[in-house]
Amino acid sequence: MVKFSAGPVPYVYVCTRMRVRKSKLIPREDYLRLLNMSIPEITRFIEETQYKKEIDELASSFHGIDLLELALSWNLAKEYQSIQDITPGVLKRFTQSYLRKWDIQNILTIFRGKAQGMKTGKIREILVPGGELDKVFLDRLLKEDSLEKIVEALRGQSIYPVIAAGITTAIEEESFAKIENALYKQFYENLLSEATSGFKGGRQFLEYILLDIDMINIRNMFRLRADKLPEDASTMVIPGGRFSIQDFQDLVSIEDEKSFIDALKSKVTLKPLLVLLDAMTGERSLREIEIDLIKVQLAQMESFSKMKPFSIHPILTYLEKKKYEIFNLRAIARGKEVNLPTDRIRGYLVM
Amino acid sequence: MVGEELVxxxxxxxxxxxxGMKAIGAAIAVGSTGLASAAAEMAxxxxxxxxxxxxxxxFGxxxxxxxxxxxxxxxxxxxALLLIF
Structure with a gap:
């Protein structure tokens, strides 16, 4: 039987859909308007956008900030599922691998929530079942009453060995940071091996992974310097990117801010990042730096997706931008809930 | 030689x-442009x-x-039409 290849058609189809979806994301001007609204007004506003279905579904059972938070989480999870349904072949594989990041995030949210004695419903509101672990599985984990039982329920999952190895120490130290680092290291290791295993389009996926690793490492450098905890530096670095463990430690241990920025500039080649580092003069808060780094990463991803319009890039760019839209809306809603001044909330937005 | 072959x-x-040659030319003209259109329309x-x-x-x-x-x-x-008529 003759087999017909669809050629680039499925790539073109799905990448165009991602571009259209990206164009529907909330623009900067609307965020500025949202900053001046109350929570019911924000809810009404987003009901007129892509979130209508979720708001309508949940409006009878929830209200206020709970309604907003849950609607945002549901929408994001639904979006992730829908993208996995429409992406073809190897793009689907890459997308699923990328979305496993949410498994780590969800598990850590459950651990932290349970450790702090939060209510199950409140934890559920912020879970985004976009990865391998679906809503039903996460619900099962939420019903468990102890952290040990949650870990047991994870047996058979790819993240189980890392969690099982670190959970006792985490409970003793009352901190999940080490497990988090180990999980992310495993996650990026898996992504790197998948991108280099010879699948078509793997090179583009690798470009994204290396960018992501570098940006996380740079962010961690700034965080470590702000926390003044350089002794933990080697455990914080994610290997595989531009920075080796030694580079990372050397950079973190530089005490003078200007010398650190200069040393960092000599290590990176990314133009927007160099521009950002050049502009880093005077006192800047860690939050401002982190937001700027995210903006640089998004700008670079946008540029990748323009250079390779029918690859994994447009999908990942949309996924990242959608994620930050949800983060922004959540930041505005939470800020409004605790009556933070508008300028302060604006500082948390990626726009 | 061409002349000898025509004898x-x-x-x-x-x-x-x-x-016959005209018909083949017309067929190539329509066929190849048809394939080119198909390739362009595919994407x-x-x-x-x-x-x-x-x-x-x-949609429109x-x-x-x-x-x-x-x-x-x-x-x-x-x-093709110019070739044939």
């Missing part, structure tokens, strides 16, 4: 051969379906964009 051919045979069509799936309002516009490569096959058809 033995009647004018009817030469005329028929010329008509545009799939993008058009993707865009319409997300936003139904663009993307339909127009999808048929633009049809001009290639129309050029081929014109060349």
């Amino acid at each position: 033995g051919l009647t004018p009817e045979m030469i005329e028929a051969s010329q008509a 545009i069509g799939s993008a058009a379906v993707g865009a319409t799936a997300e936003n139904k309002d663009v 516009l993307v339909l127009l964009l999808t048929v633009i490569p049809e001009t290639i096959v129309i050029f081929g058809l014109v060349v």
Whole structure:
């Protein structure tokens, strides 16, 4: 039987859909308007956008900030599922691998929530079942009453060995940071091996992974310097990117801010990042730096997706931008809930 | 030599051969431009379906964009008609 290849058609189809979806994301001007609204007004506003279905579904059972938070989480999870349904072949594989990041995030949210004695419903509101672990599985984990039982329920999952190895120490130290680092290291290791295993389009996926690793490492450098905890530096670095463990430690241990920025500039080649580092003069808060780094990463991803319009890039760019839209809306809603001044909330937005 | 090869051919045979060549030329003109149009429409069509799936309002516009490569096959058809008639 003759087999017909669809050629680039499925790539073109799905990448165009991602571009259209990206164009529907909330623009900067609307965020500025949202900053001046109350929570019911924000809810009404987003009901007129892509979130209508979720708001309508949940409006009878929830209200206020709970309604907003849950609607945002549901929408994001639904979006992730829908993208996995429409992406073809190897793009689907890459997308699923990328979305496993949410498994780590969800598990850590459950651990932290349970450790702090939060209510199950409140934890559920912020879970985004976009990865391998679906809503039903996460619900099962939420019903468990102890952290040990949650870990047991994870047996058979790819993240189980890392969690099982670190959970006792985490409970003793009352901190999940080490497990988090180990999980992310495993996650990026898996992504790197998948991108280099010879699948078509793997090179583009690798470009994204290396960018992501570098940006996380740079962010961690700034965080470590702000926390003044350089002794933990080697455990914080994610290997595989531009920075080796030694580079990372050397950079973190530089005490003078200007010398650190200069040393960092000599290590990176990314133009927007160099521009950002050049502009880093005077006192800047860690939050401002982190937001700027995210903006640089998004700008670079946008540029990748323009250079390779029918690859994994447009999908990942949309996924990242959608994620930050949800983060922004959540930041505005939470800020409004605790009556933070508008300028302060604006500082948390990626726009 | 060409002249020697033509020895033995009647004018009817030469005329028929010329008509055959024209027909082959016309077939190549229509066939190749048809394939070129198909290749161009393949990408545009799939993008058009993707865009319409997300936003139904663009249907009219993307339909127009999808048929633009049809001009290639129309050029081929014109060349074929000129060859034959």
